[in-house]
Amino acid sequence: MATIQKEIKELTDEILAVTMVIRDKFPELYQHLDETPFFTSAYRERIGSNSLEEYLNTIRSQLKNYKVKK
DSSP states (O other): OHHHHHHHHHHHHHHHHHHHHHHHHOHHHHTTGGGSOOOOOTTOSSOOHHHHHHHHHHHHHHHHHHHHHO
16 A cells, blocks of 8 residues: 555656646646646546556646647
């Protein structure tokens, strides 16, 4: 159980770090993050590491694509 909690904490920390980069360096992209879908199973009470990892990959991709366009 501790391993899953550690993984979730690490993913959450990384999501926060990427979000802060977007906020500080690309505020025009940051204002659209609330439109970024976050998918999780409706049957689960908790958000799992798979959902967090998918969200992290999504915002990383958005940042990468935004940098290329800029």
